[in-house]
Amino acid sequence: MNTFAAVMTGKGTGAIATIQVFGDTAEAVIKKIFKPAGPKPPQFKTGKILLGTIADGQKTIDQVTIGCEATNTFAINCHGNPLIVADIMKLLQRRGAKLLSSQELLTKILSAQKSLNTIAIEAKLAQLKAKTIHGTKLIANQINAGLSSKLTQWLQNINEISLDQISSDAGQILKNSRPAKLIIAGCTIALSGPPNSGKSTLLNYLAGREKAIVTDIKGTTRDWVSAQCRIEPLSLTLIDTAGLDEKLSVTPDDSIEKAAQKKTAEVLREADLVLLILDSSQPADQLDERFGKKIAGKKTLTVLNKSDLPAKFDPAKLPEALSDTVQISAKFGTGIKELKQKILQISGVADFDLQSPVAFTARQQNLLKQLQTAKSKPQAASVITELLNAPLRV
Ligand SMILES: Nc1nc2c(ncn2[C@@H]2O[C@H](COP(=O)(O)OP(=O)(O)OP(=O)(O)O)[C@@H](O)[C@H]2O)c(=O)[nH]1
Numbered sequence: 130m131n132t133f134a135a136v137m138t139g140k141g142t143g144a145i146a147t148i149q150v151f152g153d154t155a156e157a158v159i160k161k162i163f164k165p166a167g168p169k170p171p172q173f174k175t176g177k178i179l180l181g182t183i184a185d186g187q188k189t190i191d192q193v194t195i196g197c198e199a200t201n202t203f204a205i206n207c208h209g210n211p212l213i214v215a216d217i218m219k220l221l222q223r224r225g226a227k228l229l230s231s232q233e234l235l236t237k238i239l240s241a242q243k244s245l246n247t248i249a250i251e252a253k254l255a256q257l258k259a260k261t262i263h264g265t266k267l268i269a270n271q272i273n274a275g276l277s278s279k280l281t282q283w284l285q286n287i288n289e290i291s292l293d294q295i296s297s298d299a300g301q302i303l304k305n306s307r308p309a310k311l312i313i314a315g316c317t318i319a320l321s322g323p324p325n326s327g328k329s330t331l332l333n334y335l336a337g338r339e340k341a342i343v344t345d346i347k348g349t350t351r352d353w354v355s356a357q358c359r360i361e362p363l364s365l366t367l368i369d370t371a372g373l374d375e376k377l378s379v380t381p382d383d384s385i386e387k388a389a390q391k392k393t394a395e396v397l398r399e400a401d402l403v404l405l406i407l408d409s410s411q412p413a414d415q416l417d418e419r420f421g422k423k424i425a426g427k428k429t430l431t432v433l434n435k436s437d438l439p440a441k442f443d444p445a446k447l448p449e450a451l452s453d454t455v456q457i458s459a460k461f462g463t464g465i466k467e468l469k470q471k472i473l474q475i476s477g478v479a480d481f482d483l484q485s486p487v488a489f490t491a492r493q494q495n496l497l498k499q500l501q502t503a504k505s506k507p508q509a510a511s512v513i514t515e516l517l518n519a520p521l522r523v
């Protein structure tokens with residue numbers, strides 16, 4: 130059996146859905162289930178669109194068009210009801226097609242194109258999931274420039290270039306891959322800090338709408354609230370959290386407060402970046418000592434909020450890890466431009482060159498790590514060749 134089928138359109142109801150059928154025997158499988166609208170037998174010529182029905186014996190399932198994209202690739206465009214889609218998929222399976230996910234099928238289709246190296250195939254797959262236009266450009270740049278061209282250069286000059294040089298270049302690519310990941314996949318920012326410091330006010334300001342409830346009562350936010358916003362080249366998911374207060378963590382096990390504190394700790398762990406929002410009109414004792422532990426190892430920017438009020442907070446009292454600060458008034462929108470610029474700097478994406486070679490899949494990253502520690506030129510050459518040409522598993 131050499132026919133594969135996958136639903137290429139998203140889950141749920143739509144006006145139409147597309148099922149891709151691919152493989153040496155794809156035409157034969159389609160012929161078993163397709164009845165043309167007219168009296169003539171269908172001609173599955175590349176470039177043609179055929180109108181007809183998908184039928185299981187005498188039972189018609191749906192009216193469809195079939196796009197003949199290549200001799201071994203067909204797109205069945207059916208109605209978007211998920212029940213119809215599921216029926217056609219089951220029928221394809223009974224007639225000999227192996228069902229795959231859209232990602233798996235695309236990998237197969239792209240891998241069959243001899244002109245594409247493995248980086249190019251991964252790029253085409255990754256582009257579909259990128260969260261920003263900058264992300265899609267950054268990935269596209271890896272096909273003919275970026276990572277592909279770096280790997281080709283290494284292979285061509287393997288006799289002249291030292292292992293140390295390859296190792297340090299690979300390290301640089303891995304370093305660049307961290308901000309690249311934020312540009313491609315999006316960046317999650319946790320808004321954290323003591324109760325009443327203005328976290329929800331800032332979330333609403335950045336989101337451009339009233340997503341979170343704001344009051345002057347401490348502990349207003351219990352559950353987390355998220356909102357999307359863009360600071361080019363990043364797409365941000367902002368997560369507002371319950372104000373951190375260690376006293377609340379020791380309340381009875383089943384209390385809302387304790388659950389909220391636990392959730393805040395979880396959000397902090399998952400975030401790419403933490404904004405520690407402090408109320409600059411309050412003295413320094415608002416900062417819980419144990420907060421430092423919760424964000425250990427996280428990129429953190431300290432936001433001194435309420436700059437419209439007389440300052441009582443002394444930034445010199447901040448520990449070293451929290452000493453990168455920016456002053457804002459979330460209520461009046463002052464200092465927001467500086468805040469955005471700082472977010473880009475801390476994430477490493479300010480002035481990031483989209484042409485830089487980066488690794489954008491786990492496979493590439495693992496192989497680059499192996500390359501960093503390669504003990505001989507033949508070993509390095511074999512890892513580079515694998516990066517460029519190893520078939521992707523489906
Ligand atoms: N003057 C002034 N007041 C602010 C500013 N930002 C927030 N506030 C006020 O501070 C109070 C608390 O704001 P919230 O945004 O609810 O604070 P929070 O950090 O989300 O509080 P919790 O959810 O309780 O942890 C509200 O009365 C806001 O209007 C600011 O920049 N200046």
Ligand SMILES: [Mg+2]
Pocket residue numbers: 328329330341342343349350369370
């Ligand atoms: Mg709040």
